[in-house]
Structure formats: structure tokens, C-alpha cells
Amino acid sequence: MTELPRNQHILASGIIAVVGATVAYISFTQEPADAFIFPRLISSVFAVLAVWTFIKAVMGRTKVGNGVSAAAMRNMLPGLIVTVIYIFWAAKALGFYTATAIAFFVLLSLYDPAPHGQLRTWIKRVLITAGFMAVMYGLFALLLNVFTPREVFF
């Protein structure tokens, strides 16, 4: 069995334990009490299991979960940043279709293994993005009649 990243497990299970304890605290202190009967039941088990997992992680007795390697983190970080900006800001601020087209093209450029230096590569990426956007527009705007946010741009 490979060595599991102990510190990562402590951090992850610590966060879950804090969430569990907070949920339990809110469940037992909020009013009206009748509305929190079921959450109290759930949060009690949640908190106990979360603390148990945290203690196991601190003691180094975690058996499953390989954590996130530095290489994986390096690879995913640019994509994660683009995703977060796209979903939590650009989609609403720029307009759904504009933000999606930009995010799609940027993600494609970031992760496409084709060489960046060739004009052909960029033309291919633009065409794939355009094709994808055409399909999305056809499906959601024309077929399903979904009205998406149209802010600064389309």
C-alpha cells in the first residue's frame, strides 16, 4: 500500500469535522426546535463520524484516499482558475454564451497537447469552439427555449 499524505488527510478531515460540529451546533441552538428535530438526529451522527475521521487522520490510521499530488495540483490549477472565473463571475457578468465561448477556448488551449506554435492548431481550436457553441445555442436557445443571462455581451 502506498504512503497516504497524512497532512492532507488531517486538513481535509479537519475541515469536515468543523463543518460537522457547526451543523450540530446550529441544529441544537436554532429555533423553532420542532423544525430542527431531524437535523439534530443527522448532525449528531455527522459530527461523531467527522470527529472520528479526524482523530484517525491525526493518528495516521487513515487507510483510503491518495490525496492530491503536487503534479496533479499543478496541472489542474489553471483549469480550476478558469472554471471558477467562468462560473462565478464571467457567465453572469459577460453573458452566458460569450463567457462559455471564452472559457471553452481557453481550456482547450491550456490542455490541448497540440503544439501552440502552429497556425493550424489555433484554427482547429477556434473551429472546435465555434462548433460547440453552435450546438449549445441550437440545443438550449432554439430547442429548449432556455433564456440565459445576456449582460455585457451575448
Place this chain on the structure above:
Amino acid sequence: MDFLFYLDDVFTPINFGLLLLGTIGGLILGATPGLSPTMAVALLIPFTFQLEPQQGLILLGAAYTSTVAGGAVSAILLKIPGAPANIATTLDGHTMATKGEGAKALQLSFLASAVGGLFGVFLLIFLTPVLAQWALAFGPSHLFWLAILGVTVIGTLDSSSVVKGLLSGCIGLWLATIGFDDIMGAQRFIFHPAVSGGINVIPALIGLFAIPQVITMFTKGRHKAEAEVIEVKRHPIRLAILEVARRKTALAIGTLTGSIIGLIPGVGGQIAGLVAYDQAKKFSKESEKFGTGHSEGVIAAESANNAMVGPSLVPLLTLSIPGSPTAAVLLGGLLIHGIFPGPDLFINYPQVAWTFIDSMLIGQLLMCIFGLYIAGLAASVARVPHAVMAAVVLGLAVFGSYSVQNSMGDVYVMASLGLAMYFLERFGFSAAPLVLGLILGPIAEANFIQGSMIANATVGVGSYFFTGWLNWLLIVIVLASVSYSVWMEIAQRRYTTKDDAVAKEEALP
């Protein structure tokens, strides 16, 4: 024989068209590495909004069946299982392909899938009404325990760690309580306006299943897929049919193993394929040939992973307990049309229920026919680079989540849950119990409150929830599943779990 009465409905132009669309689309999606059946079905749900309930279910059911079978194409031709359910297929299927028997392996896999799938759907047809009749006698206490059973069984059997599985279930149950309380109208855990109306199941499902896959594709970086599609030479279908008929033992083992595993909530197709492969090898007279391109390996694995599809829907349609993550997604597809499965489904919506089941029966045959003809095309799709796939899935997830209620809040919920789930999975938590908690939470709470009210007016809470043979049967099953999993974990003799399956996939040379 109600299923025969509604069989005609499958052949109306729209229904049959959707069945074809779901089958062909599912085969292509299934062949695409990284697109699991659950994720494919979750991404399809937004497209069913404007359809009639049975039409939506036909599309989702066909996609479910075909994605499982379609995964065999990339497993055989590329050595990349399209879905975890096809890991066992890779072991002999790809070796056959390298020997120039790719077409034969594909034919065997689709024929075995059809036989296993048909058996599984017949099991669904004959078991479901019996169980549904029995379930009509269930009261609030039984439904409460049943919901808890659904979460604990999946939490313990689907996860590598019992504690983490149960913890995932608790997180799901807690998420289900967010929003306004149904009885008192009180606000609960509303920490952001996006969750003021509670967490909508569809965006949550899309986020929990699609976003971790997108991030996993990101982690591969600018990686160039080196897999080469092996050329498929012609092979007479007649010989493949004779081969399947000759390998009856492997076919029977695969079909029965898959059907039984499908009936157990929480034990998915990836396990069915591997267990069936191991059993077929054990009982085979040519066990030494397994792993060297032996047809029995392909037949056992593929018949098993499709045989589990039908039975995995039995608990969903009779007890409203989804037996697998994909069944949970199908439940989401029913809920958006205001239909809640359970014992009443066959009384209140017989046309929806039986047309859906009948479509799965016909879908198995279509999957076999089209699978044999479009395998080559599906294999080409399997070569789509990760970069394109990640961007496409992300775009579909965002648009699909938004279209549920035309709400950006749903998109934020989808993304937040998806990001959190990726990291939770890296630390040994599983999405399935969390999803089950989220879906079964409202059932558990409503029946707990209703049961408490009855109990307070009659025998008291203790007596109401802890007496009666049915309550005890359900409690014993909950305790037994937890105890069994704890014992297996302590003894380190845990049966093949999803982690083992993933480990086997990663170990493929």
C-alpha cells in the same frame, strides 16, 4: 403481463425515435473514456424537461443501457475502459483485438450484453410488481427505515471505508435539510441566497458526477493520448452467435452474477464485471486461457455488467430507494416530472412505468444491433482529446444546471458541490452515498415527522419506530450491512470494491 399491454407505446414515432437516439448516443458516449454512465445520464436530464415523463425516461433508460455496453468498444479497441463496468472486458477483449480478433470480441461483447441485459430486464419485469404490491403495506416508520437503509447500505458497500461512506451519507442527508422546513416554514442552514430554496437535486447530481471528472481530466495536463485504435477486420456474425451459444457456462455465470449484484443496492456494474470474470475463470475448463484473449472472459464480463442494469432499478421502482448512482439520477429524471416512484407508481402511472420498462427491453435489442454496426465510429469518438472532453462536459454541466430553473444559483450549487466532491473523492469519500442522502433525506424526514406525530398520539415514538417485524427486519438489515462491512474492513478481506476496480484499471499495462 402488464408489460405486454404497454409494449405498443414504445413503438410510437416519438418514443421509438427517442429510444434510437438514446441507444446510439449512449453507445458513443459510453465508448468515450471518462464519461461514466451516471454522468452521461445526469447530463441528459435537462434535455428531458420538455418531454412527456415516459419519453424522458425512455431516453434516459436507453442511454443508461447503451453507455454500459458502449464502454466495451474502447475497452477492446483502445484498452481504455469506457466505464468502470468494462474493466474486466479489457483483460481478454483487448488481447483478442491485438490478435486480429477485434471484430469478434466486439460481436461477443454486444451479444453477451444483450443476453445479460434481457435477462436483467425480465427480472425487473417480474420482480417489480410483486415487490411493489408488498411495499403498499409500508407505513411511515417503515419508509423512514427504508430511506436510512438506502443510505447506509450504499454508504457501507460502495465505499472503501465504512466510516467515510456513512459520513458521506450524513453529508447528503444534511444537504437535503437546507432551505425551508416543510411543516414549520422555518429557515434551515441558509448560508447563501443560492440555497434559499433548498438544493435542487438535478444541478447537485450534475455537479457531483460531472465536475470531478472534468477536474480529473485537468489533472492529466497537456497529455497526449497514446492509445491507438486497433483496426477491425470483418468477422461473420453467425460465428459469433455460435461462439456465445457454445460458451453457455460463462454466459450463465455472467448473467446470474450481474443480476444478483444488480439487486443489491450500492454494488455497481464495475464490481459485477470483475466478480463474474473471476467466477467464470474459476468454473471454466480452460481457466488458463483467461487473460490471453479468451472469449469466455469477454462474454462473462459483458453479460454481467448489462445484466445488472435491470435489477438495479427494482429497489427504485418499488421502494423508491435507488440501488445505484445511475438509478439515483433516473430518480431525479422522474422527480422533475412530479412523479415519485414507489409502490404507487404502478397504480397511478402504469403507462409511464411499463412503457419505460418495455423500452429497456427493446433497447437491449437495439443496443446489440447498433453496437455491432457503429462500433468503429464509437471507437473514433473515444480518441477525442481530454481537453475537448473536459471543456464540453463543463459547458454542458453549466448550461444543464442553469436550464433546470433558469437560475444562476443552481449553477453555483452545481460547481461548489462538484469542486468539493472532487477533493472528497481524493480523500476516500464516495459520491454515491452523498447523492442517496440528498435524494432520500426528504423521504426520511417527512416519514420521521409523520411517524412521530402518529406515535405521539398513539403508542409513543419508541414503540412506533422499534416494534413490528417489518421495522425490525429493516433495522437488522441496516445493522447487518454496517457490521459486515466493518468486519470485512477490520479483517482486510473486503470484497472487490470500487477502489479495487480503479486500482485494477490503473494497473493495466
